[in-house]
Structures are given as C-alpha cells and as structure tokens.
Amino acid sequence: MPFLSTLHLSNNHLTDSLETMNCSSSSKLETIYLSNNYLSGRILEPLSKFTNLKELYLSFQNTTGAINFFSLGFKSLELLDLSGNAISRLNPGSPNLKELVLNNCNIEEFPTFMKNLTKLLLNSSLDALDLRSNDFQGSFPVISPRLSYVLASDNSFTGEIPLSLCNQTYLNLLNLAHNNFSGSIPRCLIISVQDVDLGNNNLIGRLPDSFYKLGFLRTRTLDGNRIPDTFPFWLEELPKLKIIVLRSNMFHGPIYSPQHPLSFPELRMFDISRTT
Known part of the structure; x- marks a missing residue:
C-alpha cells in the first residue's frame, strides 16, 4: 500500500510491539491511530522509521512498561498523544512539534522527571500543550511564548501564577483549574486570551481591572x-x-446599580452562587 496516508488501528487487542510492520522511510503515512491497545514500551522504534509521520496517537496502551520516547527520528511529527501511559523519558526530537498531549500519565515530578521537557516547552513550534490530570507539583514551568492552548488542570502545581504567562501573546485558552496556586491574579495577565479557567485554587486579592482589556x-x-x-x-x-x-x-455588595445595568449582550451562563 505505497499510497496509504492514514492508518487506524485503535481499540483493538494489539500486543507486544510493531517490529513486524514494513516501516519504509519512503512510506507516505502521515497519521497513525494506535490508542487503546496493549503495545509494549518498545512500540516507538519501528514507528520512528516513518519519516513522513505528522500525527501519532498512542494514548492508553494498557501496558505495565514505561514508554521511552528519547532521541528517535520523528523529524516531521506535529502532533503526539501519549495520554494515559507511563513515560520514562521524553525527547521527541521533532522541530515541527505543535501539539503535545500528556494527560492522565501520573507524572509527579516536573521538570526533574522529564529532564528534556524544559527544552521542548521552549520549542517555538509548539502550539498546544495538554498536561491535565497528572500529579505535577511545584511551580508552573516557563513555556513557549507561542503557545495557543495550555491545559494544566487537575494537578498539584503550587506557588503564584507565574508572571511569565504575561508574555503569552498568542494564547487563546488557559486552564489552570484544580491546582494549588495561591496569591493574586497577575494584573498583566494576557491580552489575547479567549477562555480562562482559574477555578478551584487558593487565589486571593481583588480581581485585576486590567481584565477589561481582554476584548x-x-x-x-x-x-x-x-x-x-x-x-x-x-x-x-x-x-x-x-x-x-x-x-x-x-x-x-450589590450586583446591580443604575450605573451598571448588567447588559452583557452575549452572556449565556452566570453563576455567583455560594458567595458571602
């Protein structure tokens, strides 16, 4: 099948590795779906021979061994989904990586556990980062200023929301909910963000009126x-x-005054319950 560009093998009972696949460097395969199988931690070696691969979905492999994603030849890879797996080492080595999905990986130490992730986070090509539902602890890392989507909810990040987020001029979505952030919301926070969720933390202080600039x-x-x-x-x-x-x-205090009739022309949901 020399012209095959997309391969769907998700939700089967594939086991062991994929060493028997004909992984020719001349293959036109660009997208491979292998989620929800039982492939071993050596799954990546044969796949790395697909030099034109752009999207790789490997979530929830149900394997006891850790996946070692280190120094492999994914030079064209743009999207990588490793959700729900144990990851021992991470260094995709792709200068074109735009989206990295690592939710539900039970990762605790950050960035010590993933020593090469810091360089990856500063990769100028990375556009979306999903770290939801792990056990990350400590301060939130410095990330690429070109990221459009940052999902890091349901972790154990602590400390104040970093001022480095003020440099995210391309950010459309920021979700830091269900962590242990403390302190006040930075006044300089983002000018282009469309959706922000900072719920269920330990934030204090007044809301920065600079938010009104977020048109x-x-x-x-x-x-x-x-x-x-x-x-x-x-x-x-x-x-x-x-x-x-x-x-x-x-x-x-009041939620209505003659000077502020609460017009909100596009408002669909308004929840101020359980306030004192």
Whole structure:
C-alpha cells in the first residue's frame, strides 16, 4: 500500500510491539491511530522509521512498561498523544512539534522527571500543550511564548501564577483549574486570551481591572477560590463574554446599580452562587 496516508488501528487487542510492520522511510503515512491497545514500551522504534509521520496517537496502551520516547527520528511529527501511559523519558526530537498531549500519565515530578521537557516547552513550534490530570507539583514551568492552548488542570502545581504567562501573546485558552496556586491574579495577565479557567485554587486579592482589556474574552471561571471583592461591574465592557463563573468566593455588595445595568449582550451562563 505505497499510497496509504492514514492508518487506524485503535481499540483493538494489539500486543507486544510493531517490529513486524514494513516501516519504509519512503512510506507516505502521515497519521497513525494506535490508542487503546496493549503495545509494549518498545512500540516507538519501528514507528520512528516513518519519516513522513505528522500525527501519532498512542494514548492508553494498557501496558505495565514505561514508554521511552528519547532521541528517535520523528523529524516531521506535529502532533503526539501519549495520554494515559507511563513515560520514562521524553525527547521527541521533532522541530515541527505543535501539539503535545500528556494527560492522565501520573507524572509527579516536573521538570526533574522529564529532564528534556524544559527544552521542548521552549520549542517555538509548539502550539498546544495538554498536561491535565497528572500529579505535577511545584511551580508552573516557563513555556513557549507561542503557545495557543495550555491545559494544566487537575494537578498539584503550587506557588503564584507565574508572571511569565504575561508574555503569552498568542494564547487563546488557559486552564489552570484544580491546582494549588495561591496569591493574586497577575494584573498583566494576557491580552489575547479567549477562555480562562482559574477555578478551584487558593487565589486571593481583588480581581485585576486590567481584565477589561481582554476584548476577546469569552469565558471566565474563577470559582472555588478566596477572592474578597465587590462584583466586577467592568466585566460588562467585554463584548464577547459568554460565561461568568464566580461561585464559592468571598464577593460582597450589590450586583446591580443604575450605573451598571448588567447588559452583557452575549452572556449565556452566570453563576455567583455560594458567595458571602
């Protein structure tokens, strides 16, 4: 099949490795789906011979061995999904990598455990990073300023939300919910973000009025923190805002005044329950 470009083998009972595959460097394969199988930790060696491979889906292999993704020849790879696996080493070696998905990998130490990830995070080509539902601890890392999507919810990150996020001029989606971040929300936080979720942390302090500059903001979720503030009437100046979730905080005072009729022309969801 010399012209095969996409191969779907997900949700089978494939076992061991793929050493028997005809992995010719002249193959036109660009996308391989192998999720939900029982392939061994050596799965990557034969796959790395597909030099034109752009998308590789290897999530949830149900194997007891760790996957060693180190110094292999994925030079054209743009998307890599390793969710739900144990990963021993990580260095894709692809200068074109745009999307890296590592949710549910039970990773605890960051970046010590993945010593080569720091270089990867600063890779200028990386566009989307998914680290959800791991056990990452400590401070949030410095990431590429070109990232559009950062998903890092359901971890154990601590410390303040880093000021380095203020440099994310391309960021559209930021999800840091369900961590242990503390301190206040940086006043300089992002100018192009559309969706931000900082819910269920330990954030305190007033909401930065600089948020009104986020003209593209669509959703804002800050529930489950300890923010003591009056209702942020200036949110109505955000023309595209559709979702506001501020529940379980310490907001106080009125939510209506003649000067602020709460127009919100695009609003679809408004939750301020459990506030004091």
